[in-house]
Each structure stands twice: as C-alpha cells, then as structure tokens.
Amino acid sequence: AVDKLLTPNNPPGIGWNVSNPGGNRPPQQQQPPTTSGFGQGTMAREDTQVIILNSMISKVEEDLRKRYQSFVSRYEAEMNALRQQEQELLAGTEQIADILEKVEIEKTKIRETIELFKSKDGELREFLSQHEKQTEEDMVDKQIEPKTALFKQYLNLYAEESALDDAIYYLAEALRNDVINIQVFLRNVRTLARKKFMVRALMNKVREQTNKCEIK
Numbered sequence: 001a002v003d004k005l006l007t008p009n010n011p012p013g014i015g016w017n018v019s020n021p022g023g024n025r026p027p028q029q030q031q032p033p034t035t036s037g038f039g040q041g042t043m044a045r046e047d048t049q050v051i052i053l054n055s056m057i058s059k060v061e062e063d064l065r066k067r068y069q070s071f072v073s074r075y076e077a078e079m080n081a082l083r084q085q086e087q088e089l090l091a092g093t094e095q096i097a098d099i100l101e102k103v104e105i106e107k108t109k110i111r112e113t114i115e116l117f118k119s120k121d122g123e124l125r126e127f128l129s130q131h132e133k134q135t136e137e138d139m140v141d142k143q144i145e146p147k148t149a150l151f152k153q154y155l156n157l158y159a160e161e162s163a164l165d166d167a168i169y170y171l172a173e174a175l176r177n178d179v180i181n182i183q184v185f186l187r188n189v190r191t192l193a194r195k196k197f198m199v200r201a202l203m204n205k206v207r208e209q210t211n212k213c214e215i216k
Contacts, residue, residue, distance in 0.1 A: 164196040
C-alpha cells in the first residue's frame with residue numbers, strides 16, 4: 001500500500017498522508033494571503049508614482065524628440081547653405097580662372113605692343129638723328145622761300161590778300177547768322193576792302209618790277 005502511494009502519480013504530501021496509509025484525507029487547499037488596508041494604500045501610492053514617472057518619461061521623451069527634430073532641421077538648413085556656398089565658390093573659382101587666363105593673354109599682347117613701340121621708337125630716333133644732321137637749306141621752308149626780295153614781297157602780299165578775303169567771308173557769315181548787324185558789317189568790309197585795294201595795287205607794282213628784272 002505504501003509503494004502504491006509513492007508512485008509518480010501520487011507524490012508524497014499531495015492527496016495522501018504517507019505516515020497514515022490507512023487514512024484517506026482530502027487534499028488541503030492553500031489559502032491566498034490576505035492583504036490589509038495599509039498594503040492596499042501602499043500599492044495605490046506605488047501605482048500613482050509609476051503613472052507620474054511614466055508621464056515624466058513621456059514628457060522628457062517628447063522634449064528630446066522635439067529638440068532632436070529642431071537640431072536635425074537646423075543641421076539640414078546649415079548643410080544646404082554650405083552646399084549652396086560651395087557651388088557659388090566653385091562657380092566663382094571657374095570665373096576667376098577664366099579672368100586670370102584672359103589677363104595672361106592681355107599681358108602677352110601688352111608685352112608684344114611694348115616691344116613694337118620700342119622698335120618703332122628706335123627707328124624714329126634714328127630717323128630724327130639722321131635728319132638733324134642736314135643743313136638748314138634742306139628744310140621745306142627754305143626750299144619754298146623766294147630767292148629775291150621782290151618775289152618774297154610779292155608772296156607776302158599774296159598771303160595778306162588771301163587773309164583779307166577770308167576776313168570778308170567770315171564777316172558775311174556772321175551777318176547771315178545775325179552775329180553782327182549791318183552797320184558793323186559795312187564798316188569792317190569798307191576797311192578791309194580798302195586794305196585789299198592797296199595790297200592789290202602794290203602787288204601789281206611788284207609784278208611789274210619782277211617782269212622788268214626777268215627781261216633784263
């Protein structure tokens with residue numbers, strides 16, 4: 001009977017009393033522990049603290065999430081600005097390279113122009129030095145200067161007559177443009193005409209004298 005009670009299906013202490021094999025007692029039910037009012041209050045406070053703690057954790061997590069999003073947004077904006085600046089700098093670098101290349105080309109042209117000017121300056125100086133050695137008789141004014149006093153006087157009278165003609169012409173233009181009135185025009189024209197008459201008479205006399213000289 002004892003061996004039968006100690007089978008795996010009937011372990012000791014459950015359902016049967018090993019020390020009293022002849023007895024057959026029902027199994028004893030374990031009573032759940034009883035809680036007092038103090039224990040219930042402690043549990044309520046603990047639940048409240050857990051709720052508050054969870055609320056604080058949620059608040060902190062929300063703040064951290066907002067700060068993180070703000071940091072990420074600011075970081076992305078700064079990165080975009082830096083990328084834009086990088087693109088502008090790269091574009092500026094290309095422009096600067098083009099400008100420097102053009103400057104080098106212009107510098108080369110300027111050097112060539114300076115060399116050309118130096119060459120022309122040397123040629124000009126050599127030309128001037130050669131012509132400075134010539135005598136005054138080789139000058140243009142000396143070449144067209146009359147050889148005799150009568151011819152020189154006739155050339156001067158001819159130049160004076162041409163100047164008087166020009167003066168009369170510009171007086172007429174001034175009258176036509178209402179720069180001077182008719183009285184001023186007539187007075188000056190009479191003076192100039194009188195001078196021109198005297199110059200023309202003197203030119204005729206000089207011409208007669210030169211003709212006589214040529215006949216002789």
